Amino acid sequence: MTWRWLLLLISLTACQGPDQGDPYRPYLRVADKDDVPTLDPARGYDTASWQFEDLIFETLVDYNDEGQIIGELAQQWKAEANGTRFVFRLRDDAMFSHGRxxxxxxxxxxxxxxxAPETGSPGRDFFLSVRGARTCDKPGCEVAGLVTLDNKTLVVEVEQPDPLFLHKMALPFASAVPPEIIVREGENFDFRPVGTGPFLLAERVAGQRLVLKPNPYYRGAVQPRLPGIVRFVGVPEDLAWMRYRAGLLDLAIIPPAEIPIVLRDPKLSRLLRTADTLRTQYVGLNCARPPFTDVRVRQAMNYAIDRRKLIAILHHRASPPQGIVPPTMPGYPQRPEPYPFDPPRALKLLQAAGLGGGFQATLWLRNDETAIRVAQSLQQDWERVGVRVRLKPVAWGPFLDAVRHNPNIDMFLLGWEADFPDPSNFLEVLFHSRQIGANNHTYYSNPVVDALLEQAASTTEPAQRTELYLLAEQRILDDAPWVLLYHPRTMLLSSDRLRGLRLHAWRPPRLAQLWFAEEKTEE
Incomplete structure (x- = not known):
C-alpha cells in the first residue's frame, strides 16, 4: 500500500463517517475503474453492461435464482407445432419509463x-433461427416468423425445433424498446435509454458516475426497495476496497491479496458471498496472425503455463481448467486438464515450428489489478520458453472494442461467462467460423468443428447432443485457439446494512432485488 492511499483511507475514515459527507448514502453504492460500455440492450455483450441493462429493461422471459425460466414481460406463453411456434401474451400493466x-x-x-445488420448487434446470431430472419435489412422490417396477433400477443416461429429458444428470449438483446424513442435518439439511446425495468437512468456523467432511480411506471413482480443505485467510475480496485472498508460502498470485489484477511475476519467473512459460475478465463490467440497461424505454437503457449501458480496468485479463487466449457455446466461430464504444465514439451513444439529462438508478441488486457497480476505471471512463464510478451493494459470499453474490431491484435486476456446454461453458448458462439467478425475474436475456423456444432444444434436428444459437443470441444482444444487459464469463483462482499444478495451462476447479481435493513440511530 502506498502512503498516498494510506493517507486517503485515514482521511475517508476520520473526516467522513458513514453517515456524514456522503450524499449517495441512501443509495446502493458500487464502484469500478471503468465506465459501463453501453446501456443499449441491442449492443451490450459484457457483464457490466448486462447488469445495468437488467435494471432498465425487461425481456419476455427471465430466470429465477434457481435458473428456471419464468415470465417477465410475458404473463404466459406456450410452445406449439413441435417446438417451432411460440405464443407470448404480455402483461397488461407493463409500461415504459416514459409512461407509454x-x-x-x-x-x-x-x-x-x-x-438488422446496421445495428451491429453481437446478439444477431441468436435470432437467425426465426423464420425469415436473414432477410431483415433494417429495424422494424417485416419478418415472417415475427407476428403480432394483437397489442399483447406476439407469435415467434423458428425454422426448426430449438430447445434453447426460451433461453435466447431471456437474453438482454430481446429487451422491449420503444421504436419512437429509438428513432428520435438514434445513437444517443445509449445515453438516454427508455425501458420497462424497475429502474431508469437518472444521471450519467462519463468517467464519474452512473445513477439509477426507481421507475415510477414499473409494475413487475419485484418492486424496487432501494431509493437509487449509484456506480462510481474511475475507482481502481485497491481504492474501491478502501472505500468499502470506510463504509462508503455497499458491494466490493475482494483484491486477491486481501482474501486471506477476509476469510480470517469473522465480521467480514459473515458478509461474504461466494459462488461457482459458468465462466472460463483464457488468452485468445489470433489464429490468422503469425506465428499463431501454426497450431504447434498455440499448443506450446498452453503447455508453458503454470496454472497452479496462477490459482495461488488468486488465493484459490479459481479451479484448474477442464476445458472450454466449465465443469459446473449442467449435464456436462468432468474432464482431465487438457494442457498440463510442461515447458520442455512447449520448447519442442516451438523448435518444430522453427521458433526455437522464441518470438515477440503483445498481450492486450483490461487495465485492472487482478488482470495485470495474471498477465505478469503468464509473461514470466512464456519468457522461460523464449516467448517475449509485451503487456498492453487498456480501459475496459476500448479494450472490448479493440478485441472485437482490431484484426492486428496478437492475443488478449479475457473471460467468457455463459449467457444460458448450455455448451453451445461457449462452443458455437465463440468458435463457429460464421461468428468471425461477431464473437469469434480468435479468427478460428475448422470445417469439422462447424459441422459438429451444426449437428449438435439440430439434435434434441440430450445425451447425443452432449456427445457431439464433447467431440467439437476436443477438436477445438487440439487446435488451441485459446490458452486455457482457470475457471473463476465469484467472491463478493456486501455492507452490513444490505439484504437480499444472492449470486447467480450465469448472470450478474440482481441489484433490483436488494434492500437495506433499518439502521438504528443514536438519540
Missing part, C-alpha cells in the same frame, strides 16, 4: 433491430 404502455410490436421491433 408496452405492446407486442415493441418486442417485435426490438428483435428486428438486433437482426
Amino acid at each position: 404502455q408496452v405492446t407486442a410490436e415493441d418486442v417485435r421491433f426490438a428483435i428486428t433491430r438486433v437482426l
